[in-house]
Amino acid sequence: MTTPFPFVSGAVLTAAQLNAITTLPISAKTANYTLAVGDVGYRIQMTSASSTTITVNTGIFAAGDTIWIQNIGAGTCTITAGTATVGTASSLALAQYGGGTLVFQSASAATFFSQQAATYGAATGLTGALATPPTGYSGLYATSDGTLTVTRAGIFDVLMFGGGASGGYTSSVVNIGASGGGGAGGMVSATVYLAATTYAVTIGAGGASTTASLGNGLKTSLGSVLVAVGGGAGYGDQFTGLGAAERLPAQTGGGGGGGGRVYNAGGVGMQGFNGGSQSGVTATSAAGGGSVSAVGANASATTGGAGGVGFDIATFTGNASAFKGAGGGGGASVTAGAAGSVGAGAGSTGATGGSASANTGSGGGGAYASPGTGGSGGSGVFYIRWKS
Amino acid sequence: MNNHQYFAQLNDDNVVIDVAVVTYEFMQENPERYLGQWVETFFNLPNKTYAGIGMIYDEITKDFYAPIPTPIPDETPNS
Numbered sequence: 001m002t003t004p005f006p007f008v009s010g011a012v013l014t015a016a017q018l019n020a021i022t023t024l025p026i027s028a029k030t031a032n033y034t035l036a037v038g039d040v041g042y043r044i045q046m047t048s049a050s051s052t053t054i055t056v057n058t059g060i061f062a063a064g065d066t067i068w069i070q071n072i073g074a075g076t077c078t079i080t081a082g083t084a085t086v087g088t089a090s091s092l093a094l095a096q097y098g099g100g101t102l103v104f105q106s107a108s109a110a111t112f113f114s115q116q117a118a119t120y121g122a123a124t125g126l127t128g129a130l131a132t133p134p135t136g137y138s139g140l141y142a143t144s145d146g147t148l149t150v151t152r153a154g155i156f157d158v159l160m161f162g163g164g165a166s167g168g169y170t171s172s173v174v175n176i177g178a179s180g181g182g183g184a185g186g187m188v189s190a191t192v193y194l195a196a197t198t199y200a201v202t203i204g205a206g207g208a209s210t211t212a213s214l215g216n217g218l219k220t221s222l223g224s225v226l227v228a229v230g231g232g233a234g235y236g237d238q239f240t241g242l243g244a245a246e247r248l249p250a251q252t253g254g255g256g257g258g259g260g261r262v263y264n265a266g267g268v269g270m271q272g273f274n275g276g277s278q279s280g281v282t283a284t285s286a287a288g289g290g291s292v293s294a295v296g297a298n299a300s301a302t303t304g305g306a307g308g309v310g311f312d313i314a315t316f317t318g319n320a321s322a323f324k325g326a327g328g329g330g331g332a333s334v335t336a337g338a339a340g341s342v343g344a345g346a347g348s349t350g351a352t353g354g355s356a357s358a359n360t361g362s363g364g365g366g367a368y369a370s371p372g373t374g375g376s377g378g379s380g381v382f383y384i385r386w387k388s
Numbered sequence: 389m390n391n392h393q394y395f396a397q398l399n400d401d402n403v404v405i406d407v408a409v410v411t412y413e414f415m416q417e418n419p420e421r422y423l424g425q426w427v428e429t430f431f432n433l434p435n436k437t438y439a440g441i442g443m444i445y446d447e448i449t450k451d452f453y454a455p456i457p458t459p460i461p462d463e464t465p466n467s
Contacts (some may be wrong), residue, residue, distance in 0.1 A: 144393075145410040163409075166440070200421060205394060205407035208440030213454035215440030218407060226419070312418070355432050376431060376438050377392075379409045 043068040047332045050075040057082040058108035090114035120386040121154025134318040139385030153196040159383040161361030163217030164206030165231035167353035167374025176287035180234025181328030182363030186254025186271025187292035188228040199223035206377030220380035232267035235260030258287035276305035289327030289363040304330030304347040307340030314347035328363030345375035395426040396439035
């Protein structure tokens with residue numbers, strides 16, 4: 001039932017027509033269309049499979065006039081400012097089943113109040129395309145700095161990891177000491193709206209260690225929209241043997257670094273979990289680094305703590321199982337801590353902790369030697385996908 | 389997948405202030421993103437130190453070395 005519209009003088013309406021007065025009449029369109037005064041109070045319904053426009057001109061409508069616009073066709077229907085101005089807080093490009101209300105403030109200005117559900121966008125650029133994205137999705141990845149070009153504004157799913165941190169150093173000239181495992185880079189998993197423009201994607205480098213330094217991981221970022229912080233480095237044992245002040249505690253980061261004999265506590269995880277702790281003053285073990293999924297394991301006696309397990313990206317990327325953002329293992333005199341996952345650095349009973357693999361966002365392993373070097377953290381990685 | 393490179397940004401004292409994971413070609417194409425002096429560093433290459441922030445670049449050896457670590461003043465060790 002559709003109520004006759006507009007009413008005319010002398011018209012007689014039935015009860016059913018009066019009850020249906022809230023059901024606005026439809027004015028179907030199959031091609032580009034310019035709004036006319038007779039469209040006020042109607043639903044303009046575009047049905048084209050091709051891209052179309054609905055043009056708004058000045059001098060036709062009065063303040064308060066309202067027109068509903070719906071696109072049920074497969075082609076994008078774009079509300080286009082002809083000689084009038086059209087403002088909106090969303091998009092004037094209506095995907096299929098998108099729509100909203102066009103309200104005139106004056107004869108020359110209107111505002112479109114969108115009621116369409118958020119739709120996925122599309123993009124190009126970066127290192128390459130996801131090889132086997134989940135059914136219904138397309139996506140890109142970046143293993144180094146790049147530019148993301150959003151070709152269609154909309155929402156995107158993003159998964160990104162900051163650079164992993166190094167394991168700690170062990171530089172005593174007096175005592176052999178164990179150093180902690182490096183923390184993972186932080187993980188950010190988010191769905192965001194991106195406008196149709198370019199975005200700088202920066203991949204965070206992994207932290208570096210020498211026999212006298214440790215290194216936090218660096219951040220991975222999507223323009224000014226999202227940031228995954230770098231991991232926190234593991235505990236570094238004394239440098240010259242002259243005192244505790246020359247040791248460095250486990251660092252704060254995405255995942256925290258593993259603690260050691262003097263500074264027992266693990267580092268704090270900001271976008272992940274804390275590093276493990278060292279329970280006493282023994283120099284013979286250090287804890288594992290925190291990951292994006294779990295705390296690093298504590299160290300005990302002569303056994304280093306394992307790093308926290310990483311996050312499996314397979315569900316997001318559609319690729320085979322692969323873990324990112326794992327913690328590095330702590331160094332120890334007898335049994336070093338294991339890497340949290342494949343690709344992270346294992347702790348060592350020798351002079352060099354294991355390094356994490358590139359683009360894992362995982363931490364490096366700690367060492368046990370004098371002097372000794374923590375393994376390097378793995379650089380970060382960036383994934384983005386959308387429904388295609 | 390891992391054909392990228394690593395470059396370290398130096399300040400006027402040859403101290404590393406940033407490390408980028410980037411191809412040389414991309415740096416050349418986007419100079420506005422890589423202002424200042426950058427030198428290549430190598431990840432896990434024998435006989436080369438992978439650069440970290442705070443390390444110092446030696447122009448003779450073309451390698452990086454670490455400064456003496458600076459303790460965190462507010463930290464009190466457990467023992």
